[in-house]
Amino acid sequence: MRVGVLTGGGDCPGLNAVIRGVVRRGIDAHGFEIFGFSYGWAGVLAGNGRELTPEATKGILPRGGTILGTSRTNPYKDDDGEQRVKETLARLNVDALIPIGGEDTLGVARGLSAAGVAVIGVPKTIDNDLAGTDYTFGFQTAVQIATDAIDRLHTTAESHNRVLVCEVMGRHAGWIAVHAGLAGGADAILVPERPFDLDEVCAHLRRRHARGRTFSIVVVSEGAVPKEGGAAFSGHESTDAFGHARLGGIGLALEREIEARTGFETRTTILGHTQRGGTPTAYDRVLASRFGVKAADAVAAGESGKMVALRSTKIELVDIDEALAEPKLVDPDLYATAEVFFG
DSSP states (O other): OEEEEEEOSSOOTTHHHHHHHHHHHHHHHHOOEEEEETTTHHHHHHTOEEEEOTTTTTTOTTOOSOTTOOOOOOGGGSTTHHHHHHHHHHHTTOOEEEEEESHHHHHHHHHHHHTTOOBEEEEBOTTOOOTTSSOOBTHHHHHHHHHHHHHHHHHHHHHHTOEEEEEEOOSSOOHHHHHHHHHHTOSEEEOTTSOBOHHHHHHHHHHHHHTTOOOEEEEEETTOOBTTOOOOOBSOOOBOTTSOBOOBOHHHHHHHHHHHHHOOOEEEEEOGGGGGOSOOOHHHHHHHHHHHHHHHHHHHTTOOSEEEEEETTEEEEEEHHHHTSSOOOOOHHHHHHHHTTOO
């Protein structure tokens, strides 16, 4: 059997560990040939890629990014995209696909599965907002990076008696903000699931200062929005191939408003792509490796239209439909726990 592998969407710590797991298990246990498509679905449409072997994937376990490259290409944006994918697979004698990606990449996978292509998906997003799996690889790495940044911001905020706003990733869900904010001792956490009242945020900061606290740390997800309405903040007019606006800048807007309303000197740090760059943590290396092995086994078993998932401590198969039903939002109980430490 010949199996194609691709990585789509944003890069993420642990992608190479998944690729390595698919290659080692697929070749050693099942006798597969593995073909790696370059730059996600763009490589599938164009038929670009290379053969993957244990030798070719040696040493990639701790590497960030993806050796295959990635893109936000959407085959279904063109009327003939699905047919072009099928033609590429037939030309390269690829019998099954293992796409590694988030809701957009897996959405394409679901469409191809319905069209008769054998597909096993691997969930990937540092936002941890895919349903069907308890955690996605890359999330723990992003949380650790954000927590380390918050730890550093504490010392400079205290030295200058400032309010420091730390903007982290999280388009639909605030998992990174809540986990990193709780771990880093943030004084306020703003997430997409809970539209915020800026007057209440400023009143909270004033109360802290009235009690003798000379600095504050505010962690905000890029997709957080105020109660009075409006879309998530975006400094860009363009959208990607899946219709998503490029978010970013809510931290700067908060900086201006907090300083104007409270008089407290305020600065912003936007962590941006640093959260998904660099080497994955040990946890993400292990989880990604387990996902890769399970995906290869699922293909060998003739499964299709499924996604590998972490359920409690086990790696299982779930329907891709389940993973894409709706975003997995922050547990209210977890947010309530974080609120205990605000101020």
